[in-house]
Amino acid sequence: MTQLEFAALAWAGSLFAGFLGSLAGLGGGVVIVPMLVLGFHVDVHYAVGASLISVIGTSAGAQAAHRREGFSNTRIGLFLEIATTLGAVCGAYLSTDTPTKWIAIIFGLVLVYSATASLRKKKRADVFRKPDPLAAKLCLTGTYPEGGALVPYSARRVPLGFGLMFGAGTLSGLLGIGSGAVKVLAMDEAMQIPFKISTATSNFMIGVTAAASAGVYLSRGYINPAVAMPVTIGVLLGSLLGSRFLVKARVRSVRIIFAIVIALLGAEMIFNGLTGRLS
């Protein structure tokens, strides 16, 4: 394959991944690594590095496109970033010593989990309860508008959420994904933050988390510019297109199709990892 052919095909694939990813609310990053590894036979480390850069690009692009920060809670985001950035640096260092085989298997498992999580029904936000003493001390509280009134909320089970966020960061650094699914799990399920808030806050955090591991990847020589260039531009354009499209049509069928694709990719990554085809 020539440089031009690779760039054109990887660009087109990433554009499509970014577009579908933003429609399904998962981000394109999650399909980039399988696409590069299974489709283009790119080494897993280069694929993870390129994906990581595309995650930063998508996050920065989304924030540049939307003038308002939405309902993101900066304090919750910033506080949890201590956990995600520490985890991301750990994940990036782990990635060096982890055999390709295991990265593929872990990646496959995360894909399968993300697929099921994306189909789960969103629970309505709980009614406000007394805030945790720790959450109150850290100001992890706020209000959001619903039905013309301001509804107060407060984070709960802060240590559990903090721990899960460390895990999300580690996965992000190890696999080069935004690990939005795990972040939302930590905020929705563990900390019981309303869905609107947790989604917006997770978008704010994803870029920062990815930047923490990208530094380690870059300085270790895992970021190949010829691979990262078409992928980053493709995913960025695709996700911007997707978010435009999303305003018009919020289609559940796209979500279901994407979830099935992701689950199948996950199964193939696990299979390839187990049979040692990738090393």
Added chain:
Amino acid sequence: MNGVGVRTPCDSAIHDSAIQGAMSTILRLLTVVAGMVILTGGALLLLRHGDAVTSFHTFAGEPASLRLVSEIVVGAMHGQCLAVVQFGILLLIATPVLRVLFVGISYFIERDWLYVLVTAIVLAVLGSSLMRHKL
């Protein structure tokens, strides 16, 4: 509505101030510039070496010229296409770091020392990952 006593001291005008507007303009500009630099480097790469046969199947590790911040900047100045792409990637990595710094400045203006400290910790972690292999 005011059932929560702790809420009021936590509220802030962080999203509304003029400084905040200027900061988000800078971030938006940086994102666009980073994208442009990556595109430029990519165009140079494809123009010069578009027909070269490539394979990324075997991991080799990038040379120091594409790993170290100082050498990337020097290479980009000399118009080496891969270094230009890598420089754009560096700018992209800098965007969220700058975003955190700006949020920290907002908390500093509001004298919310707890969150100035939180910001400092996050920036220290980010800095350690970006700087560790610089020399």
